[in-house]
Amino acid sequence: MTPETLSQLAIAVPLIGSVFILLAGKWPNLRETVTLTTAVIMFVTVASITPAVLAGARPDVVLWEILPGLAIRLTIEPLGMLFGLVSSGLWIINSVYSIGYMRGNREAHQTRFYFFFAIALASAAGVAFSGNMLTLFIFYEILTLSTYPLVTHHGDPATMRSGRTYVGILLSTSIGLLLFGMIWTWHLTGTLDFKQGGILEGKVEGIMVAVLLALYMFGIGKAALMPVHRWLPAAMVAPTPVSALLHAVAVVKAGVFTVLKVVVYIFGYEFLAETSASDWLMIAAAGTLLFSSIVAMRKDNLKARLAYSTVSQLSYIVLGAALATAAGIVGGGMHLAMHAMGKITLFFCAGAIYTAAHKTEISQLNGIGRTMPITMGAFAVASLSIIGIPPLGGTWSKFHLMMGAAEADQIIYVAVFMLSSLLSAAYLIPVVTRAFLRPPDAKSAGAAATAEGGIREAPLPCLIAICATAAGAFALFFYAGDIAQLLEPITAN
Amino acid sequence: MISANLPILHVIVPLIGAPLGLMFRRSPTGAWLLALIISWFTLADSLALLLIVSGGEAVSYEIGDWAAPWGIEYRVDMLAAYLIVIVSGIGAVTMLYARQSVEAEIPRDRIYLFYTMYLLTLSGLLGIATTGDTFNLFVFLEISSLSTYVMVSLGAERRALTAAFRYLVLGTLGATFYVIGVGLMYQMTGTLNMADLVNRLPEVAETRTILAAVAFLTVGIGLKLGLFPVHVWLPNAYTYAPSVVTAFLAATATKVAVYVLVRIYYTLFKGGVFETLPVDEILLALSIVAIVAMSAVAIFQTNVKRLLAYSSVAQIGYMLIGISLATITGLTAGILHLFNHALMKGALFLALGCVFFRIRSVNVDDMAGLAKVMPWTMAAFVTGGLSLIGIPLTVGFVSKWYLILATLEKEWWPLAAAILFSSLLAVIYMWRVIEVAYFRERPAGAVSIGEAPLAMLVPMWVLVGANVYFGIDTDLTVGTARAAAALLMGG
Numbered sequence: 001m002t003p004e005t006l007s008q009l010a011i012a013v014p015l016i017g018s019v020f021i022l023l024a025g026k027w028p029n030l031r032e033t034v035t036l037t038t039a040v041i042m043f044v045t046v047a048s049i050t051p052a053v054l055a056g057a058r059p060d061v062v063l064w065e066i067l068p069g070l071a072i073r074l075t076i077e078p079l080g081m082l083f084g085l086v087s088s089g090l091w092i093i094n095s096v097y098s099i100g101y102m103r104g105n106r107e108a109h110q111t112r113f114y115f116f117f118a119i120a121l122a123s124a125a126g127v128a129f130s131g132n133m134l135t136l137f138i139f140y141e142i143l144t145l146s147t148y149p150l151v152t153h154h155g156d157p158a159t160m161r162s163g164r165t166y167v168g169i170l171l172s173t174s175i176g177l178l179l180f181g182m183i184w185t186w187h188l189t190g191t192l193d194f195k196q197g198g199i200l201e202g203k204v205e206g207i208m209v210a211v212l213l214a215l216y217m218f219g220i221g222k223a224a225l226m227p228v229h230r231w232l233p234a235a236m237v238a239p240t241p242v243s244a245l246l247h248a249v250a251v252v253k254a255g256v257f258t259v260l261k262v263v264v265y266i267f268g269y270e271f272l273a274e275t276s277a278s279d280w281l282m283i284a285a286a287g288t289l290l291f292s293s294i295v296a297m298r299k300d301n302l303k304a305r306l307a308y309s310t311v312s313q314l315s316y317i318v319l320g321a322a323l324a325t326a327a328g329i330v331g332g333g334m335h336l337a338m339h340a341m342g343k344i345t346l347f348f349c350a351g352a353i354y355t356a357a358h359k360t361e362i363s364q365l366n367g368i369g370r371t372m373p374i375t376m377g378a379f380a381v382a383s384l385s386i387i388g389i390p391p392l393g394g395t396w397s398k399f400h401l402m403m404g405a406a407e408a409d410q411i412i413y414v415a416v417f418m419l420s421s422l423l424s425a426a427y428l429i430p431v432v433t434r435a436f437l438r439p440p441d442a443k444s445a446g447a448a449a450t451a452e453g454g455i456r457e458a459p460l461p462c463l464i465a466i467c468a469t470a471a472g473a474f475a476l477f478f479y480a481g482d483i484a485q486l487l488e489p490i491t492a493n
Numbered sequence: 494m495i496s497a498n499l500p501i502l503h504v505i506v507p508l509i510g511a512p513l514g515l516m517f518r519r520s521p522t523g524a525w526l527l528a529l530i531i532s533w534f535t536l537a538d539s540l541a542l543l544l545i546v547s548g549g550e551a552v553s554y555e556i557g558d559w560a561a562p563w564g565i566e567y568r569v570d571m572l573a574a575y576l577i578v579i580v581s582g583i584g585a586v587t588m589l590y591a592r593q594s595v596e597a598e599i600p601r602d603r604i605y606l607f608y609t610m611y612l613l614t615l616s617g618l619l620g621i622a623t624t625g626d627t628f629n630l631f632v633f634l635e636i637s638s639l640s641t642y643v644m645v646s647l648g649a650e651r652r653a654l655t656a657a658f659r660y661l662v663l664g665t666l667g668a669t670f671y672v673i674g675v676g677l678m679y680q681m682t683g684t685l686n687m688a689d690l691v692n693r694l695p696e697v698a699e700t701r702t703i704l705a706a707v708a709f710l711t712v713g714i715g716l717k718l719g720l721f722p723v724h725v726w727l728p729n730a731y732t733y734a735p736s737v738v739t740a741f742l743a744a745t746a747t748k749v750a751v752y753v754l755v756r757i758y759y760t761l762f763k764g765g766v767f768e769t770l771p772v773d774e775i776l777l778a779l780s781i782v783a784i785v786a787m788s789a790v791a792i793f794q795t796n797v798k799r800l801l802a803y804s805s806v807a808q809i810g811y812m813l814i815g816i817s818l819a820t821i822t823g824l825t826a827g828i829l830h831l832f833n834h835a836l837m838k839g840a841l842f843l844a845l846g847c848v849f850f851r852i853r854s855v856n857v858d859d860m861a862g863l864a865k866v867m868p869w870t871m872a873a874f875v876t877g878g879l880s881l882i883g884i885p886l887t888v889g890f891v892s893k894w895y896l897i898l899a900t901l902e903k904e905w906w907p908l909a910a911a912i913l914f915s916s917l918l919a920v921i922y923m924w925r926v927i928e929v930a931y932f933r934e935r936p937a938g939a940v941s942i943g944e945a946p947l948a949m950l951v952p953m954w955v956l957v958g959a960n961v962y963f964g965i966d967t968d969l970t971v972g973t974a975r976a977a978a979a980l981l982m983g984g
Contacts, residue, residue: 064965066891066964066965066967067891067894067967067971068971134885137885138885138886141884141885142886145879145884152932155931155932157932160928160932163928164924164928167920167924168920168921168924171882171917171920172917172920175882175883175913175916175917175920176913176914176916176917179883179893179897179913180897180909180910180913183894183897183898183901183909184901186898187898187901187902
């Protein structure tokens, strides 16, 4: 099959899968088999496009012209390739985890859950492979709407309020600002195609470049730049597999991925560097990065802490893009993969703790490492990756990002990156030390188990998934060069 | 023979059919069948007409072979054909849906009257869009309006009567203003035929009389189309009319009135009217208030039909903004939204019709938990709502795209921002209903109900499907709207 066909197939497979999930709704084992099979087929499909893209091909297919000159178009370039690989690959692991989690917690409406999950993955693939801004926007909106039922899965008044924040911020930023920016771009250039070197150079000048950039950056609410980040902590009411794959990987990465796409292919990073239009964005991203780290330290709820950590880590990528240097953009792209692997592990662990011990607050985790050694061990590994300590994947992306700041002669942002690493250590390491070093609370349920010397881990599928992604964070340290090599061409002119 | 008479058949057949409806006093089903067959006939005729005029050539027909300007001329050009398709298409779908809904909402012994009035309205609306004679337009305006008042008054609650009466008073005022405007033009030009007026108006365009005529015509038609702030008849009329009537009127009647306004400004005066009177600026200002204020008012409604009625006033503002921009893109956006809004509101009101059919109420609070028992109806409502908000792959997105593009072409940034802001208000008022239907539990003592009957679901989903289909394949809608706009601006 040609890469063009495969790119359509990658989006079609989860959609077809979702239909079968509905059909198999009455037989849970069959339904989960369908999910797993779909995930595997999707990953294989995406992976089989990779060699061609590595060889320099840019498969491009125009599907349907919606408005004159504006089509639904798929083009695969390295950045999208990476995002596609990350989200489809992690879907397999996440599906294994979901089986353990959803059954372990006896969640209701599981068919609906798997159905919308598949739709969300299809739209993530659509975002990844979009050939122009319109196509990206369409899939971006479908991603918002298809994850809404997942966020509000429990259906009680609290989730309804969170769901309101979620959909309210994501829809209003995308319709109010992003769409505005898109139509403006279309008006200026007559195209919305992603083009090497950008399409805006020479079409807009002065302060308007910065204004247009602001419309895009705050319009892409999924990138969670403050103050439009509120939806992300709100989304934590969802079942943990949703938080893990969607709000640490697919949805938020769709956001920062769009940021990178816009900077590289709409504005052109050299154009931004010349006009200094992204200077304000560096400040905004650095502010988000530091401030949300501080908020994360103050959160006792484990998932809330991880959510603010995600907000902070997303701004690494936005800052990388704002620096408008080759190394910054490659670093941002790499961080997309590195953070995904690390953060999904952390969320898996949070879900495992909830499933096995029914604990959600960090202050309840004293000594839990004794009953859940595998989970907490993986938590430690992933934390180190997020902090950026070798030999874990996070090291390399941070290295590239700092290089990017140095290349842009913005030494202060090198310092910001370093400071932020310290802050992330400050909010992640205490969780690990508390789990392993402190004695269990006498009153807690875990204490009884420890007294018996028993180990009470989460169900096996959860453990398999946790180990897989923790190992992945480790493996990425050694494959970082390949990712950098894949991404290199996007910064060429 | 048939093909030569195409431009009149879609008007004359429902007109003749209406009195036939009176024969079905004891057989509501018979009356329904009559209305259904005639509606589908007019749709076929309209599509044939659209096909004929899509080349760019208008079709003309002389009533009784009396040559214009003595006789009445019917003239179907691209814009007219486009509008006729909207009206007859919505009519055909709502009639498919109507039988059970009407039986549930209108006393059995009056059902034949309903279908008779419906056929008169249909004939009137199609006549307005077809005629090339300003006075004949007034006649059809009255035919459609009077029959509409009756249809509104057939609503189940007694408040339908006061709603209909208020509509009657304001509607008559509007029609009177219109006929005064026509009279003033006749005084200056000696003709009622549109084609003649086009030639004779420029000489006298600057006179006080014609300026007064424009003012009368604008206010008169403004009353009919629900222009803010003379829209006050609209929310009650939509709320208390039977569901089918609301769906049909919301999707067609106001659209036809907007069409008349376009005809007056762009055909009769060739856009020159904006140079002598600032009607474009006035309409623009009023529309901006409408899209923001009426959307905000919609948020606070507890009756969902009324909520959508206020939303309609706001949406009419979108059309008027497009029209008053006086550029090809702006006019395209306005004309496009005529079609697209008909689809959204048609689908939404039909969904509410299904809701009312089952729970005898369209109050937000009574809709609690409805998504569990009526999943298809609520899914249709959600899709219609997404279209109203302007989510891509729906018609609402296409409309919004062109409207904002038109404002950006003029570099009117604040206007673009206002339009986007009002779509965000639409998110709020739609989400209120969606949350109640999906997240609240059905009240404890509620009667157990099921999904609406298939005969209602299918037509509703046809309209929902059209919302998506024309959001993806825009050849017909954008193509026709753009061609019509180009003709109006260039002609």
